[in-house]
Amino acid sequence: xxxxxxxxxxxxxxxxxxxxxxxxxxxxxxxxxxxxxxxxxxxxxxxxxxxxxxxxxxxxxxxxxxxxxxxxxxxxxxxxxxxxxxxxxxxxxxxxxxxxxxxxxxxxxxxxxxxxxxxxxxxxxxxxxxxxxxxxxxxxxxxxxxxxx
Amino acid sequence: xxxxxxxxxxxxxxxxxxxxxxxxxxxxxxxxxxxxxxxxxxxxxxxxxxxxxxxxxxxxxxxxxxxxxxxxxxxxxxxxxxxxxxxxxxxxxxxxxxxxxxxxxxxxxxxxxxxxxxxxxxxxxxxxxxxxxxxxxxxxxxxxxxxxxxxxxxxxxxxxxxxxxxxxxxxxxxxxxxxxxxxxxxxxxxxxxxxxxxxxxxxxxxxxxxxxxxxxxxxxxxxxxxxxxxxxxxxxxxxxxxxxxxxxxxxxxxxxxxxxxxxxxxxxxxxxxxxxxxxxxxxxxxxxxxxxxxxxxxxxxxxxxxxxxxxxxxxxxxxxxxxxxxxxxxxxxxxxxxxxxxxxxxxxxxxxxxxxxxxxxxxxxxxxxxxxxxxxxxxxxxxxxxxxxxxxxxxxxxxxxxxxxxxxxxxxxxxxxxxxxxxxxxxxxxxxxxxxxxxxxxxxxxxxxxxxxxxxxxxxxxxxxxxxxxxxxxxxxxxxxxxxxxxxxxxxxxxxxxxxxxxxxxxx
Numbered sequence: 001x002x003x004x005x006x007x008x009x010x011x012x013x014x015x016x017x018x019x020x021x022x023x024x025x026x027x028x029x030x031x032x033x034x035x036x037x038x039x040x041x042x043x044x045x046x047x048x049x050x051x052x053x054x055x056x057x058x059x060x061x062x063x064x065x066x067x068x069x070x071x072x073x074x075x076x077x078x079x080x081x082x083x084x085x086x087x088x089x090x091x092x093x094x095x096x097x098x099x100x101x102x103x104x105x106x107x108x109x110x111x112x113x114x115x116x117x118x119x120x121x122x123x124x125x126x127x128x129x130x131x132x133x134x135x136x137x138x139x140x141x142x143x144x145x146x147x148x149x
Numbered sequence: 150x151x152x153x154x155x156x157x158x159x160x161x162x163x164x165x166x167x168x169x170x171x172x173x174x175x176x177x178x179x180x181x182x183x184x185x186x187x188x189x190x191x192x193x194x195x196x197x198x199x200x201x202x203x204x205x206x207x208x209x210x211x212x213x214x215x216x217x218x219x220x221x222x223x224x225x226x227x228x229x230x231x232x233x234x235x236x237x238x239x240x241x242x243x244x245x246x247x248x249x250x251x252x253x254x255x256x257x258x259x260x261x262x263x264x265x266x267x268x269x270x271x272x273x274x275x276x277x278x279x280x281x282x283x284x285x286x287x288x289x290x291x292x293x294x295x296x297x298x299x300x301x302x303x304x305x306x307x308x309x310x311x312x313x314x315x316x317x318x319x320x321x322x323x324x325x326x327x328x329x330x331x332x333x334x335x336x337x338x339x340x341x342x343x344x345x346x347x348x349x350x351x352x353x354x355x356x357x358x359x360x361x362x363x364x365x366x367x368x369x370x371x372x373x374x375x376x377x378x379x380x381x382x383x384x385x386x387x388x389x390x391x392x393x394x395x396x397x398x399x400x401x402x403x404x405x406x407x408x409x410x411x412x413x414x415x416x417x418x419x420x421x422x423x424x425x426x427x428x429x430x431x432x433x434x435x436x437x438x439x440x441x442x443x444x445x446x447x448x449x450x451x452x453x454x455x456x457x458x459x460x461x462x463x464x465x466x467x468x469x470x471x472x473x474x475x476x477x478x479x480x481x482x483x484x485x486x487x488x489x490x491x492x493x494x495x496x497x498x499x500x501x502x503x504x505x506x507x508x509x510x511x512x513x514x515x516x517x518x519x520x521x522x523x524x525x526x527x528x529x530x531x532x533x534x535x536x537x538x539x540x541x542x543x544x545x546x547x548x549x550x551x552x553x554x555x556x557x558x559x560x561x562x563x564x565x566x567x568x569x570x571x572x573x574x575x576x577x578x579x580x581x582x583x584x585x586x587x588x589x590x591x592x593x594x595x596x597x598x599x600x601x602x603x604x605x606x607x608x609x610x611x612x613x614x615x616x617x618x619x620x621x622x623x624x625x626x627x628x629x630x631x632x633x634x635x636x637x638x639x640x641x642x643x644x645x646x647x648x649x650x651x652x653x654x655x656x657x
Contacts, residue, residue: 092557
């Protein structure tokens with residue numbers, strides 16, 4: 001168990017619980033024709049989560065920190081793929097499905113393992129074009145296919 | 150016999166050519182999902198919901214729902230078959246319910262009996278699948294007849310029981326599991342309240358009015374969460390695949406495994422029916438039972454065929470048993486069934502006692518297709534086991550980006566908003582962080598699905614009682630459910646205080 005993460009998560013959930021409780025107070029009290037309004041359920045949840053977070057924080061003081069050996073995480077690869085996924089989402093409607101998917105796949109393939117660029121290009125093309133025509137051609141769905149210039 | 154008539158109609162649905170095709174695709178993808186470590190049945194099903202939704206978009210709602218649930222359920226039980234393949238051949242379980250299979254299965258493979266182990270697990274899974282389906286057919290009608298008499302108070306308490314059971318058994322820390330459940334319930338309140346029409350926690354963002362889409366969150370937390378994990382953590386090299394010499398088991402093997410298969414099937418079925426306890430728990434239980442009852446327990450762990458036959462039957466039977474609470478009560482007992490339920494709700498079909506009356510083609514079509522699917526798996530698995538084992542060699546560098554691309558496509562094709570894509574990415578990172586630190590995500594998804602229903606039933610019950618909360622404990626059935634829910638949370642806690650080790654269900 002990771003003590004640091006548990007503390008941070010405990011505090012984050014605590015704040016979320018309190019915020020949820022406060023915000024739930026803004027919901028109107030009772031609905032027409034019903035004695036129990038839309039407020040009570042979220043309010044109760046806010047209280048429970050707050051209580052549980054306090055309990056979790058209390059637990060983090062009880063157990064001994066385990067010396068977990070530091071694993072080497074591949075942050076660089078992760079952030080490149082994470083970044084390109086966000087860009088992919090951002091550009092999907094702007095430059096169309098085919099082009100954005102092709103670029104995303106190509107970048108991601110090459111990030112995970114350099115080399116064999118020809119294979120990467122072939123697979124990316126087949127996937128992006130294939131999915132697009134299967135979906136919009138055969139199934140009649142609508143996707144923003146290509147850039148609208 | 151009404152049930153037989155319905156079952157016959159169900160076969161009528163299942164034998165439509167496109168449904169046979171869907172079942173076939175489902176079980177093949179399911180087997181692949183089971184073989185690939187990293188993608189469990191939950192992420193597999195979540196990933197395929199949007200895909201099936203688009204494929205079936207041209208059909209009328211009822212038929213579309215039947216077809217897609219046939220495919221998705223195929224993925225679920227297909228994964229149970231596939232998971233054993235890698236456990237036996239590579240000593241790496243493809244999913245958590247096949248962990249015990251490695252104990253004896255890999256030993257058998259080392260002794261050159263890989264083929265027999267694989268065959269026995271396929272046969273065991275098949276027998277278990279059929280037994281659990283017979284149970285499903287027998288129990289479905291009576292159970293839904295009981296459930297139809299439930300009022301809102303009973304439903305509220307029953308759902309509470311479902312949530313308590315899943316959080317009580319999930320993960321290492323119960324505090325964290327309950328936190329995740331509550332968090333899921335909270336996320337479920339976002340959007341316009343179905344009863345009063347008041348917008349809650351939307352902050353005037355039109356995109357939030359319909360609430361957070363369950364599908365996006367499930368795909369993000371499970372499928373992308375796994376991708377993030379595999380990208381970040383260097384994957385170990387997979388070992389060499391054991392050779393398969395002879396596929397058919399010997400007569401002695403069959404004799405040794407008949408009883409374990411039957412025992413495992415029954416045990417697995419009943420564990421599967423219980424909410425919260427899933428396939429993983431069933432396979433563990435079956436293994437320990439077989440070991441205890443065996444005349445020579447020292448053989449276990451050294452390649453004893455009963456150690457493969459029992460657990461493999463149990464996990465498959467459990468996946469069939471888990472369908473019962475989902476279909477008859479509308480209460481999913483595990484993460485995967487929660488996702489299946491989400492899929493049905495997407496088609497505006499409410500699982501529960503009325504399902505058998507209102508949409509018999511969905512309920513009975515699914516049951517009938519599971520017979521067919523299990524048969525297909527048996528036929529496919531025996532000769533094609535070598536091919537399936539090869540799937541594990543799919544290079545990760547191609548697999549991971551494609552999973553991202555498929556989930557992007559799926560979510561966008563259903564939702565048509567970029568907002569959901571960002572939410573998807575966020576959930577992926579969140580899912581990794583949470584499950585890495587023992588915060589189980591399955592209760593979160595379950596709570597997200599059940600949340601609105603729990604709230605509605607609670608408010609309806611309270612409206613009946615004029616705001617008096619005692620309605621939940623004065624109605625006898627409701628009281629039983631609440632006591633059971635409390636017991637489910639308290640008993641493990643008490644056992645822990647006594648210093649006993651408890652089994653937890655880590656289902657992905």
